[in-house]
Amino acid sequence: PHPVAVVTGASSGIGAASARALSDAGYHVVLGARRADKLAEVASAVGGTAVALDVTDQASVDAFVARVREDLGRCDVLVNNAGGALGADSVAEANLDDWQWMYDVNVLGTVRVTQALLPLLIGSGDGQVITIGSVAAREAYEGGAGYNAAKFGVAALSRVLRIELLGQPVRVCEIDPGMVETEFSLVRFKGDAQKAAAVYDGVTPLSAEDVAETVRWVATRPAHVNIDQILMLARDQSSAK
Numbered sequence: 001p002h003p004v005a006v007v008t009g010a011s012s013g014i015g016a017a018s019a020r021a022l023s024d025a026g027y028h029v030v031l032g033a034r035r036a037d038k039l040a041e042v043a044s045a046v047g048g049t050a051v052a053l054d055v056t057d058q059a060s061v062d063a064f065v066a067r068v069r070e071d072l073g074r075c076d077v078l079v080n081n082a083g084g085a086l087g088a089d090s091v092a093e094a095n096l097d098d099w100q101w102m103y104d105v106n107v108l109g110t111v112r113v114t115q116a117l118l119p120l121l122i123g124s125g126d127g128q129v130i131t132i133g134s135v136a137a138r139e140a141y142e143g144g145a146g147y148n149a150a151k152f153g154v155a156a157l158s159r160v161l162r163i164e165l166l167g168q169p170v171r172v173c174e175i176d177p178g179m180v181e182t183e184f185s186l187v188r189f190k191g192d193a194q195k196a197a198a199v200y201d202g203v204t205p206l207s208a209e210d211v212a213e214t215v216r217w218v219a220t221r222p223a224h225v226n227i228d229q230i231l232m233l234a235r236d237q238s239s240a241k
């Protein structure tokens with residue numbers, strides 16, 4: 001039987017590319033996200049299983065994990081990728097609805113899915129939790145406040161999880177990308193394509209496939225090797241943005 005990889009937020013961008021990369025590496029991939037049509041399209045292209053998932057909804061997470069347990073009976077790799085930014089406001093002008101969404105999807109979403117899959121990951125005998133954080137977890141920047149707060153939280157979560165799991169057969173890795181060309185900026189600027197495009201500002205961004213290749217590399221290291229943290233930036237990117 002193939003090892004099983006679960007990828008959250010697999011309907012576009014880094015998640016979709018990671019699903020493809022892990023499928024190419026021999027995993028049976030379970031893809032989770034909210035947009036059923038896009039998710040089904042990606043899943044059929046990579047030969048994986050699409051299962052509806054909203055990481056902000058505990059009942060949805062429980063149903064998702066029940067499907068993994070019942071249909072496949074195992075989980076070897078979890079890629080916590082579902083996430084994103086909303087708005088670019090300051091602390092002084094924080095839109096707390098946007099901040100709440102960022103915290104719920106990035107931080108609590110990662111906790112919900114990790115917590116529910118942990119028994120299967122431990123049972124695998126060589127489980128891996130790979131979480132997509134951000135350069136925004138390493139560096140505060142103007143316009144980043146809410147996203148900084150959320151992704152610093154995600155980084156802390158990944159690091160404490162590794163400590164908690166010492167002595168268990170589970171590896172924990174945080175991959176922090178810089179600028180990646182996906183739907184990320186369009187979501188952040190609520191559909192304003194002009195603002196979204198301005199983010200790149202003369203920099204050639206990473207592609208989703210660049211990050212997915214790193215996910216695949218981390219997942220395929222030998223069982224005794226724990227790659228803790230990776231920061232990957234676009235060459236010409238001076239800082240977080």
Ligand code: NJP
Pocket residue numbers: 008009010011012013014015032033034035036038053054055056081082083084085105132133134135136176177178179180181182183184185187208
């Ligand atoms: O963006 P995008 P990326 N439940 O918008 C899903 C981080 N990152 O690939 O639910 C379940 O194409 C959404 O699916 P859907 C970023 O913070 C990026 O760039 O169908 N899934 C979609 O598949 C994030 O953690 C950049 O709408 C939910 C996916 O998430 C990760 O990379 C820089 C969901 C987002 O795909 C992937 O983002 C950086 C929910 N409640 C970090 N809500 C960058 N692109 O520049 C959303 O530092 N999704």
